[in-house]
Amino acid sequence: MEEASPSDPQAEGGVETSRPTAGGVDANASKEHLYEIAQELDVPGRSTMDKDELVEAIEKANDRESRRAREAG
Template identity: 65%
Template sequence: MARFTKDGKVESETLPSTLQRSDEKAQDTFAATLDSAEEQYGDGERARRTAFASLKHGFEKVGDHWEPKEEKGPSDEQAAGRRADGGRTSGGVDANSSKEHLYALARKLDVPGRSGMSKAELVDALQKANDRETRKAREDRPLRNESIS
């Protein structure tokens, strides 16, 4: 399914709701990768995972949307290929960033108890805060395509 108009703009209603609330570069990255992955793999989960992996290379999830990362690169051990067990990802949280960066995001999202958390605990708490903010945004501002994250 083409996600671009004839003039090259992303049709945002074809994107996951978190990307509909993100900047144009994040939308372009996801849409272009998803279109390409669907050509190669077909319409389905593998294409979506590929598009999110590409997105996470340059963006991190902050609350209900995606923001550019300070440094491009894999967001967690799964994305870096260091987990052979197919384990869970960090859900858009840049687990490879510094503890100071994670703490700043936790402060921005008002995560309780953040000052005493380890880096791994901050990653988990940020995932939960992001999920909570996304749910809240969907309740406050329902979008056309709510079936996709």
């Protein structure tokens, strides 16, 4: 059975670290998986993005959705 691991260096270090996080995006996921998520979120330009760009774009899309939900509710 595969062991769960933190999604980024910040999560690995816990609350006492100050490294940037991936905003809840699993930065260890495969590029293909990240692309599928970006596709679901309708991220523009996703087909030309590398893995790090996909993580950042998904994080931004998630932030936008969270902001919309807060404003609506």
